Amino acid sequence: MPFRFADPTTPSLPLHLIEADGLAGWLEGQPEEWRGWVEASGFSGAIGEALILPGPDGAPAAALAGYGSAAARRRGRFALAAAVARLGTGTYRIASGLPAGAAAEEALGWLLAAYRFTRYAGSNGTGAQLVAPEGIDAARVEILAEAEALTRDLVNTPASDMGPQELEDAARALAEEFSAQIEVTAGAELEQGFPMIHTVGRASTRAPRLIDMRWGKAGPTLTLVGKGVCFDTGGLNLKPGGSMGLMKKDMGGAANVLGLARAIMALGLPLRLRVLIPAVENAVAGDAFRPQDILTSRKGLTVEINNTDAEGRLVLADALALADEETPDLIVSMATLTGAARVAVGPDLAPFYTDDEPLAAALAGAGSAQADPLWRMPFWEPYEAKIEPGIADLDNAPAGGMAGSITAALFLRRFVTDSPRYAHFDIYAWNPSALPARTKGGVGQGPRAILAALPEVLGL
Structure with missing residues (x-):
């Protein structure tokens, strides 16, 4: 569905x-019948409360929405x-009570x-529509909402309808919409060129592939790398049922x-964008890769x-190696990579890693400003030894289970040199x-x- 604000000429x-502490003051200047209506309704101004106020003829004349306290927000x-x-x-226009600094966030919500x-x-x-609050960039907020909806739809689609081919189809549809170029490497x-992507996906009946999309002809270079494991059984280190339930x-x-x-292209940012997605299904079959391979x-x-269940870092590693070959100005990888990250910060925060202090500060500040909270984690150098098994250059699943998100991030960093x-x-x-604003299910984070x-980061 389109995510649009109401036409400002609409009634x-x-x-x-x-x-919560401003209700009495607001009521002082209102008609007596409204004061009685609000008092009888039990409306208190708590977050989540709403109340329609009637006019003299009984038809809706105004509405109230609880905004809680600063601490509650x-x-x-x-x-x-x-x-x-x-x-x-109905269609609503915010008449009072919205802090200017919160207008864009609340409109997006x-x-x-x-x-x-x-x-x-x-x-x-909901059928409730909003006229864009004054002072916000309404077109940008609409673009952000549509980008988030795309992410949610893709994550929410079950693996039966979202395998490597369907993920490629989604990327192709996006490329066509914004006149981007796309290439897919398979077979x-x-x-030959991406042996770890192939190895992880070869046991599935749905062929693995690397999706490579490019957009923009001038400006700094940005490469986004996204883990596209469309379903993860764990491979031969098979997940138990409880752990496999959300692997779509x-x-x-x-x-x-x-x-x-989508947001970058819709906003027309002056940069050169590349998107790399290793798309695989980690399945079990006679040619599945094995522990100690x-x-x-x-x-x-x-x-x-x-551990064949630590497959995400393998497919990302080959894609990151390709990204690094062009030495773009910035590489960003995003992945549902480790359970350790969830244990550390829960589902509401997006942990991120970088060695670049200005980049870290820009990301953290933007996360707070955009209601998209992040939490910086360390590339902790003393743990490098944990990912060095001796028999090979790297270990995809260090023993012991400690610092699992950090060791996975250190593993990936080895491929961006x-x-x-x-x-x-x-x-x-x-x-x-x-x-609020986030249904149960898939969500964008970061x-x-x-x-x-x-x-700030790329000097746009």
Whole structure:
């Protein structure tokens, strides 16, 4: 569905955002009948509350949305979105109570509150529409909402309908929409040029491939690399059922970089963009790769396989090696890579790694400003020895289980040796339960922050 603000000429109800400690003050200047109506309703201004106020003829004349307290808003995001579903069908214009600095976030939250995954059942969400608040870049907010919706749709689609071919189809559709170029490497060429991508995906009936999309003819160079494991059984180190249940989302890194690419192209940023997605299914068959196999990567580094369920870093490594060969100004990898990251920061934060202090500061600041929270993790040098097994250059699954996200990030960094700036995001890409503006299911983590940081990082 399109994510658009209402036509500003459409008749609309004034909507007042009421803070919990500001209700009494707001009521003092209102008609007596409204004061009685609000008091009788029990409306208190808490986040998530909404109330329609009647006019003299009983028809809706205005509306209230609870905006809570500053402390309550700091404990979450998109406070206004919590009230949208309770407002019902109609068009609204914010009349008071919206801080200027929060207008873009709350407007984006309103649009995202309408998201529903409807491919198989159900219908689109709330019919409440919003006239864009004054002072925001409405077109940009709409682009962000549509980019997020693309990411969510891709993650939410089950593996039966989102294998390597379907992920390629989604990339091709995006390339066609924005006149980007796309190449796909598969078969013998993949086996020869990207041996670890081929090895991870060769046991599946759905052929592995590397998707390579390019857009833009001038400006600094940005390469996005997204993990596209469309389903992960764990391979011969088979996952238990409880751990396999959400593995349709193991291509969440690819979904996030495609959503980010959509936003970059729709905004027409003056840069040269490349998107690399190793698309595979990690399956079990007679030709599946095995524990203690030793693989030779595109970069020439050898990797001892100590767990076939640590496959994401293998496919990313070959793609990162290709990205590094062009030495772009910035490489960003995104992947649902480790359970260790979820244990460390939970599902709501996107951990990221970089050695570049200005890049780290720009990303962290943008995350806070864009309601897209990030948390910096360390490339901890003393752990380098953990990924060196002795029998090969690298170990894909160090024993002991400690620092799993850090050792995975260190593994990936070995494949980016020539490019000046690199950041890796170990994301979850999933909401375990519904939150304001975020339905249960697939979600973008990091793209808005990365997008907002690009002008500073790349000098746009």
